Amino acid sequence: MTLSKKATCNSHGQDSSYFLGWQEYEKNPYDESRNPKGIIQMGLAENQLSFDVLESWLAENPDAAGFKNKGESNFRELALFQDYHGLPAFKNAMVQFMSEIRGNKVKFDPRKLVLSAGATSANESLIFCLADPGEAFLLPTPYYPGFDRDLKWRTGVEIVPIHCTSSTGYRITASALEDAYHLAHKRNLKVKGVLVTNPSNPLGITLTRTELNLLLKFVDTKGIHLISDEIYSGTVFNSPNFVSVMELLENRKYKDTDVSNRVHIVYSLSKDLGLPGFRVGAIYSNDDMVVAAATKMSSFGLVSSQTQYLLSAMLSDEKFAKSYIVENQNRLKNRHQMLVRGLKTAGISCLDSNAGLFCWVDMRHLLTSKTFEAEMELWKQIVYEVGLNISPGSSCHCDEPGWFRVCFANMSEDTLNLAIQRLRSFVDDISATRNAPRNSSKSTRKKLLSKWVFRLSFNDRERER
């Protein structure tokens, strides 16, 4: 008996190189002592820099952890609590935290917050609420590969790209928006909204006020929705400061208008707090119906009450929350600087960025040709020979070949230095091959060729599907 179309197609997007790189890493993961020649994971946007801060809070607050409230066990209450409205104390703490991250320029109402199992679930639910199968959302490229699964797979909704290019610093322009809208129209797709990630994944840049105003004007004119995925909002480590679209809505021009009901935010604690395993996501909307529908949908992916309780205690500790945000941002800033400088010594530059857990790295000059085939070739070399799992721009739907997303916050400083060293040697080798005179290059090339005979031929191997 056949399965559904959803089960047999590959809209889950997991055949993409983004996920395949992960698989290669799983087979040969770097470990300082046990596998020093293994692949270093730089394709996973995780924030591992501030666990000690969380751990010391836990050590000082044993009750929250141990199912105790004022010394009494509250295990039973937590185990039974499955109200899809969520733990009030937790939602209060979340909105407070979200507000703090936005410099308290925005106040959030906990009743408009809907919890869900991670931003993955939040994004999908929001699309289920806003669009019917066959309708479309516009997304600026490059974008997070997971959106192909989260926004499209089970919802049947389409993504139409808003092309942003390096020549304009990847800024969203009015013409790019209009072009995307018309492209959708040509494909007979009804556009229901725009989804932006702010700060951007994979670019690591925050949207400017100009861009935000442009977006609001666009969705207002077209009468469509705007989803702002702000899961990296707490990772802004340099100016310009983070400006949430919600802040602009406070503005006289948009307050209490229709458009304010069509702007929705997605949030999560996976990046800012570094807790992806806990599956804490949220939708924030000013539209009652969206809140009501999303709340019911959250039944399919609620946040464990055990986790809600722990995090409500942690985030309600205002002093702790404030100091965590500051410390985390400082550490990200330092780590970012380390990578940028290190890459520079290898003659590699990055997009100037002020947020995120990654750099958008320019390796166009290392391509043998300005093609995506060449990008794939380069990527395979970097994964298998250099031993770094980084994400090729094509997996993020980037328009130009040669850009890669490289994560820096999920490893120790030593590992990052090693990664930089490996990349530097690789670049030196390439230069040697390309610049060497014909005769002497033969032996160099032979050496390099044997180095570059892949341990495993990428396309031939049976993939577990």
Place this chain on the structure above:
Amino acid sequence: MVRNQDQMLSRIATNEGHAENSAYFDGWKAYDSDPYHPTQNPRGVIQMGLAENQLCFDLVQEWVRNNEKASICTPQGANAFKDIAIFQDYHGLPHFRNAVARFMEKVRGNRVRFDPDRIVMSGGATGATETLTFCLADPGDAFLVPTPYYPGNDRDLTWRTGVKLVPVICESSNDFKITREALELAFKNAQDQNIKVKGLLLNNPSNPLGTVLDTETLQESLNFITEKKIHLICDEIYSATVFNEPGFISIADIIQDNPQCNLDLIHIVYSLSKDLGFPGFRVGVVYSYNDAVVNCARKMSSFGLVSTQTQHLIASMLSDDAFVETFLAESSRRLRKRHEMFSRGLGQVGLGNLESNAGLYCWMDLRRLLRESSFEGEMELWHVIINEVKLNVSPGGSFHCSEPGWFRVCFANMDDETTRVALSRIHKFVLKKKVGVEGKQCSRRELVVSLSFRRRFDDMGMTPRMMSPHSPMPSPLVRART
């Protein structure tokens, strides 16, 4: 607010597919506005509409107290905090999958083996049912579901999936057993409407009946789906609530006896919400014998993974063999005792219930108390029970029962004293209505009834209070403020 906004939302967001606007939520509202409390509100409405297992928390709490390492936040367990907090692999923690597989085996008397690699996480059984539906059926296809059935199936199977639900009508005349004729009739009904049937969903033990499926029914179901070449989903979330003979027979047992059957058609839904009493932790499981379904469901599990903090705790708890054995035996014993107490109590005033040996509820037969044998009559009686007797019970119509007069009443979400209070209210109500008392309790009753009901309409003033019928109210956690 301008409501042309509605056009800007999806059909799913604006339709009634979530099935939460039913009139049956009046019961929740009644309870919500006047919840029983032994000292603070002894005349309040007693919640008997929530199938929760609260009988063994003392055992669990003791275990938690003695196993501080199971929590990643205690000094004893904190060294695992970081690794657990960053682990987001949708395969789940290996020790979690192993522990759940072993637990499922124990619940089935170790007669069958479960492969931990086939354990796929989901956001509770709610998420599991929806995920399987997404994997097995396309919009417009249908699943057959025997009545009466858990109301949540309407949402879980159909809301976002676009799949239809076709009922398989079961009747009280044979104790609601699922017959081949009923299955065939439902299948034909679907065909006549040009609806493609993709599978059959069985709930074993049954909610709301509290009965287990016998070998014959399971075998017949397997034969049916094999012949029709459709899938079989067995929702076994109440498997460890079986407290009396006959014991629980799982589909896993049946396929062991049918080695030639097509395993690609067989899937199980499981959860820890009922057997362990942990609905808040959202631990759902999809177990499929079909590799492609495991793969697909696993990718979909990204939309409802279990918090690793919870996976870690559960893994630890369920790996404790001694604890699990004690828990299963004791839970069974306490459920049996509570069921007996309740059944006996009903019998004392001549009320019967379907003979059952599982679940957290009784399927009460109040047909003879209806003013008229119709669903209007059932609603009327129900409103009386909520407003006069002050018990929130669930009318059979909300479970799509084909005959009016049956009510599901939950008994495992309260202590003995509250059970006694509930029973005494029932006694007073029945005796007041001069119902003839019959001594024996059996599955079919003759009741001489002379009642005069006053129609009472509860003016609840339908304020859009966003009450979720999912938690014991008033949970102290809802009142808590930091």
